[in-house]
Each structure stands twice: as C-alpha cells, then as structure tokens.
Amino acid sequence: MEHTSLLERVLRGIALTLVVIFFMFPIVWIFMMSFQTNETILRIPPQLVFKPTLANYTALITGKLTTAAGTLDIAFMRNLWNSVFLSVTSVAVALLLGVPAAYAFARHKFRGSEDIAFTLLSFRFAPALLVLLPLTLYFQKLGLANTYIGLIWVYQLICLPLILWIVRGYFEDIPADIEYAYRIAGHSWFATFRKIALPLAGPGIAAAGLLAFIFAWNNFVFALVLASADKQPVTVGALAFITSSGIQYGQISAAIVLSITPTLALALYAQRYLVEGLSLGAVKG
Amino acid sequence: MTAATMQRNRPSGFRISKRVLPYVLSLPALLVCIGILIPFFTSVVYSFQRYRLSQPWARQFNWGDNYISFFTDPRFWNTLEVSLLYAGITVLLELLLGLGIAMLLQKRSTLNNFISIMLLMPLMTAPALAALMWKLMTNPGFGVLSYLASLIGLQDFRWASSPSTALFTVVLVDIWVYTPFIMILLLAGLRSLPTQPFEAAALDGVPRSFVFFRITLPMLTPYILTATLFRLLDSIQQFDIIYAMTQGGPGDTLTVFQVEAYLNFFQSTNVGRSAALMIILWAITYFLSNIFIKNWLRLRERARGQA
Numbered sequence: 295m296e297h298t299s300l301l302e303r304v305l306r307g308i309a310l311t312l313v314v315i316f317f318m319f320p321i322v323w324i325f326m327m328s329f330q331t332n333e334t335i336l337r338i339p340p341q342l343v344f345k346p347t348l349a350n351y352t353a354l355i356t357g358k359l360t361t362a363a364g365t366l367d368i369a370f371m372r373n374l375w376n377s378v379f380l381s382v383t384s385v386a387v388a389l390l391l392g393v394p395a396a397y398a399f400a401r402h403k404f405r406g407s408e409d410i411a412f413t414l415l416s417f418r419f420a421p422a423l424l425v426l427l428p429l430t431l432y433f434q435k436l437g438l439a440n441t442y443i444g445l446i447w448v449y450q451l452i453c454l455p456l457i458l459w460i461v462r463g464y465f466e467d468i469p470a471d472i473e474y475a476y477r478i479a480g481h482s483w484f485a486t487f488r489k490i491a492l493p494l495a496g497p498g499i500a501a502a503g504l505l506a507f508i509f510a511w512n513n514f515v516f517a518l519v520l521a522s523a524d525k526q527p528v529t530v531g532a533l534a535f536i537t538s539s540g541i542q543y544g545q546i547s548a549a550i551v552l553s554i555t556p557t558l559a560l561a562l563y564a565q566r567y568l569v570e571g572l573s574l575g576a577v578k579g
Numbered sequence: 580m581t582a583a584t585m586q587r588n589r590p591s592g593f594r595i596s597k598r599v600l601p602y603v604l605s606l607p608a609l610l611v612c613i614g615i616l617i618p619f620f621t622s623v624v625y626s627f628q629r630y631r632l633s634q635p636w637a638r639q640f641n642w643g644d645n646y647i648s649f650f651t652d653p654r655f656w657n658t659l660e661v662s663l664l665y666a667g668i669t670v671l672l673e674l675l676l677g678l679g680i681a682m683l684l685q686k687r688s689t690l691n692n693f694i695s696i697m698l699l700m701p702l703m704t705a706p707a708l709a710a711l712m713w714k715l716m717t718n719p720g721f722g723v724l725s726y727l728a729s730l731i732g733l734q735d736f737r738w739a740s741s742p743s744t745a746l747f748t749v750v751l752v753d754i755w756v757y758t759p760f761i762m763i764l765l766l767a768g769l770r771s772l773p774t775q776p777f778e779a780a781a782l783d784g785v786p787r788s789f790v791f792f793r794i795t796l797p798m799l800t801p802y803i804l805t806a807t808l809f810r811l812l813d814s815i816q817q818f819d820i821i822y823a824m825t826q827g828g829p830g831d832t833l834t835v836f837q838v839e840a841y842l843n844f845f846q847s848t849n850v851g852r853s854a855a856l857m858i859i860l861w862a863i864t865y866f867l868s869n870i871f872i873k874n875w876l877r878l879r880e881r882a883r884g885q886a
Binding site: 306309310313314316317318320321323324327335336337338339340390391392394395397398399401402404407410412413414415416417419420421422423424425426427428429431432447448450451454458463466467483508511512513514515518519528529530532533536543546547550553554557558560561562565568569570572573574575576577578 | 598600601602604605607608609611612614615617618619621622625679680683684694696697698699700701702703704705706707708709711712713714715716718720721723726755758759760763764767768771802805806809812816818819822823836837840841844850853854857858860861864865867868871872875878879882883
C-alpha cells in the first residue's frame with residue numbers, strides 16, 4: 295500500500311472528493327437555503343453568495359409568518375416538541391423494559407429464551423404497515439387513536455429490539471465470574487445487577503439508548519398513520535408543512551435543518567457505537 | 580472454579596428465584612410486544628375477507644379471493660415489479676458504491692476517519708426528511724439540481740414528477756441515505772481483517788486484482804452478505820422516501836408494496852386487499868430474514884469472540 299504511484303493517489307483524491315461532494319452537498323445546500331429569503335431562493339441561477347437572514351428561523355420559533363397576503367400560523371414548534379417528547383419517552387420506556395430482559399437473555403438460558411429474543415428481533419424486519427393498519431382500527435376502539443401513549447407503545451417496535459440485542463451483547467461481554475463472586479459475598483441478585491452488571495454495561499446501554507433515540511426521531515410511518523396534526527413529530531409535520539404553505543421554501547428549509555440537527559449531533563457524539571448499533575451487534579466498530 | 584462448584588456455593592434461596600427470575604425480567608417487554616402481535620393475526624384474517632371501510636355491512640369472508648384476484652390484476656404485478664426493481668437496483672448500486680468508498684477509506688488516517696464520520700450524516704437524516712431535501716433541490720422552478728441538469732443540456736428534466744425519471748430520482752435519494760450504511764459496515768469489516776495474508780501477497784508481488792478477488796472479497800463475504808440482506812429487507816419495504824417524495828406517483832409508477840397498501844387502506848378504504856398485500860410482503864421478508872438471521876448470528880458470534 296505504501297508504494298502507491300502519484301497517478302493512483304491523484305485518482306483516489308478525485309474519487310474521494312466526488313464522494314464527499316455527493317453526500318455533503320444536499321445538507322450544505324439546505325442549510326444555506328434556510329438563511330435565504332424566498333426572493334433569493336427563487337433567483338436563477340441559484341446564488342452562492344447572499345446576505346444571510348434569520349427571518350426563517352424567527353418565523354418558525356414565533357409561530358407567526360407575516361407575508362404580504364397576511365399572517366400565517368406555523369405549528370412547527372409543536373412538531374419539534376412532539377418529536378422530543380415521543381423519542382425521549384419511548385427510549386425511556388424501552389430502556390426500562392429492555393435492559394432487564396436483555397440481562398435475562400444474556401445470563402439465563404431459560405426455556406424459550408432464544409425464541410422470544412428472535413421474535414423480538416423479527417419485529418425489526420416485519421413490514422410496519424402489516425401491524426399499523428389493523429392497529430388504527432383497534433386504537434379507535436380502545437381510545438388510543440391519536441394519543442401519546444398509543445404512539446409510545448408502537449414506538450417500542452423500533453426501540454425495544456435495538457436495545458434488547460445491543461445491551462444483551464454488552465451483558466454477555468461481562469465475565470459471569472465477577473457476578474458470582476459478588477453474589478457469594480452474600481449480595482442479592484438485584485444488588486449484583488445494580489452494582490456490577492449495570493455499571494459495567496453502562497456505556498453500551500447509553501449508546502443503545504442514543505441509537506434508539508435517533509431511530510425513534512427519524513421514524514415517519516408510525517405517526518403518519520396513527521397521529522393527527524397536534525401529535526405529529528417533525529418528520530410528518532415537515533411533509534404537511536410543505537403542502538400547506540407551498541411556497542415558503544426558506545421556512546421549510548429552516549424546519550428541515552432544525553429537524554435533522556439533533557440526530558446529526560447525537561450521531562457525531564455516538565459514532566463510536568454506530569457500527570455496532572446499526573448491525574444490531576453483529577459488527578464491532 | 581468450575582461451574583459445578585459455583586452451583587453449590589450459591590446462597591440458598593437462589594435456585595428458586597433463578598428459575599422464575601428470567602421470566603419476571605423479560606415478561607414486561609414480552610407483554611408490550613404481544614399487544615403488537617395481535618394486529619398481525621388480525622391482518623391475516625382481514626386478508627381473507629371482503630372488507631371495505633366504506634361498506635362495512637358487506638364485510639364477509641371471501642377466503643382466497645383477494646389473493647386470487649392478484650393474478651389478473653395489472654396493478655398488483657406493477658407493485659411487485661416496482662418493489663423488486665427498486666430493491667434490486669438500490670441494493671446493488673449501494674453495495675458497489677459502499678464497497679468502493681470503504682476501500683478508499685480503509686487506511687486509518689485522520690482525514691479518512693473524518694470523512695467516514697462525515698459520510699454518516701445522510702444515514703442519520705430521517706429518510707422522509709431526506710426526500711423533502713431532494714424535493715426542494717429538484718424543484719423545476721428554483722431547484723439547484725434542475726439548474727445543474729439544464730447546464731449539461733437536460734432542459735426541462737422533470738425528476739420525480741415524470742414517470743420516466745421518477746424511479747431514478749427516488750433510487751438516487753435511497754443511495755444518498757443508505758450507501759453510508761453499507762460503507763460503514765464494510766469499513767469495519769475491512770479493518771478487522773487479519774493483515775498477514777496481505778503482507779504475504781505483497782511480499783510475493785501478487786497482482787492487486789488477484790489480492791482483491793481471492794483474498795479481500797472472500798474474507799469480506801460475511802460482512803457483505805449481512806449488509807446486503809439488511810438493506811434488502813429494508814429496501815423491499817421502502818415507504819418513507821417514496822411516499823414523502825411522490826406519494827407513489829406519478830400515476831402508479833412507484834406504488835411499491837407498502838405505499839400501495841397505504842393507498843388501498845386510506846384512499847380506496849379496501850382493507851382486505853391492503854392486508855393481502857402486506858401478507859405477501861411479509862412472506863417475502865420472512866423468507867429473506869431467515870437467510871439473514873443465520874448470517875447475522877455467525878457474524879455476531881465472531882464479533883463476541885473477538886471482544
């Protein structure tokens with residue numbers, strides 16, 4: 295590898311530059327659009343140099359957009375709040391349910407344990423609408439339609455398998471002897487779980503939680519089917535926004551930027567664990 | 580100390596709780612999921628019924644009619660064709676691109692690590708929002724990509740709003756979002772390969788192409804298989820990108836399985852047909868995931884073994 299010719303290095307450089315441009319350009323472009331007025335956006339050819347404005351963000355945050363035609367209400371901050379609330383609570387519930395289960399699957403080979411673990415895994419790969427469409431009819435009967443509780447419940451479909459399988463791997467990595475030694479010293483299993491297993495698997499649990507948060511935040515179809523406007527997260531809200539206020543491209547870009555920033559920031563923070571999380575523990579980074 | 584002596588040394592009372600404990604620990608997670616399993620069986624029942632939300636009185640079992648009618652239904656064949664085409668094209672292109680990029684970034688250096696982290700950003704963008712971003716960029720009025728297309732002589736290139744280029748456009752968005760997924764998995768795979776075979780090959784002056792096809796590729800196969808099946812399972816069920824971009828249109832150009840089922844349910848309120856479509860998709864994914872899980876398990880064991 296050290297004996298690469300100049301030509302090869304140049305070609306590699308060009309290829310990498312093209313790759314970076316293709317994958318980064320959309321994010322950079324939308325980011326730039328979010329600081330432009332509609333007037334600049336509509337100009338042809340597209341402007342690379344412009345006077346940045348914060349008007350789009352102000353309009354989103356205050357919820358009022360004043361145009362020549364009058365004032366328009368924007369409910370986007372509501373969507374943003376819904377995304378935060380739904381993702382945080384879903385992950386909290388998934389951790390509460392999933393971590394003890396992961397511990398059980400890692401430490402005790404009990405009857406049916408593998409079957410249950412695989413059933414949970416299969417949720418990750420089943421078509422979402424297979425379950426969602428009948429669920430809309432059930433939710434209407436149960437009074438769960440368009441409630442946070444109903445949504446958080448369904449969000450477990452993404453969060454639980456992820457947490458269960460990643461955290462299970464981390465528990466399996468802890469040598470069982472450490473736990474036995476602590477138990478022999480006369481401590482209960484719960485003390486062992488709390489004082490030994492949880493702290494040792496701590497970083498893995500945190501990473502799994504972050505990943506589950508990203509997946510919950512990015513989910514689109516659950517809320518599209520089960521929530522109406524006041525409960526919708528940003529993914530669905532942004533789509534409604536683009537159809538309702540068709541020509542407010544600056545605000546739409548700003549809304550997209552605000553919607554993708556949290557996951558991008560978390561991903562950068564958790565990137566060490568990303569490979570493992572994305573492959574559900576099959577590949578270590 | 581062996582496991583047997585461990586068994587004897589445990590505090591008393593442990594044995595009873597040991598039998599019950601795992602069930603107690605996993606029961607809550609299980610209960611939550613059972614609630615989600617019920618709708619699955621409901622779907623199976625619906626798929627054997629004539630059931631329209633607009634005519635609830637006419638609801639009755641028609642057994643296999645929903646499925647049989649698919650054979651003569653051009654809309655169904657279109658759905659099947661577009662779904663398979665979409666999954667096939669996206670996964671193939673993403674695999675080639677992802678492998679290429681992973682090999683470009685294989686050497687550990689600050690720049691390479693920085694680029695590989697940057698490339699994760701599309702993957703962390705919600706696919707539905709990614710579709711909106713591309714929708715803004717391909718807008719015929721002001722979209723920067725429409726402008727660039729006109730510069731290279733493609734006047735009036737319609738992207739997702741023309742039937743002839745709609746598939747190309749959504750595939751492009753899918754590639755933008757998911758190539759980094761394959762890239763990051765294969766990069767981890769490449770970097771975990773043992774170095775000795777490569778050093779030996781370099782010493783012997785073996786040609787690069789031989790090294791790639793006879794050493795790199797075979798050793799990377801488990802990773803490639805896992806990444807491919809992961810993507811195939813997701814891609815055949817793609818909904819977010821296509822729905823956010825075109826809602827299955829123009830016409831029925833992009834009515835892949837999940838989009839078609841969604842439209843059947845909410846627009847034509849034909850629950851029976853919608854459920855039957857989902858059952859067929861489920862059968863395809865079930866078949867794929869069975870192959871997948873075997874591979875995934877093998878790779879997982881290996882990852883755990885290295886830990």
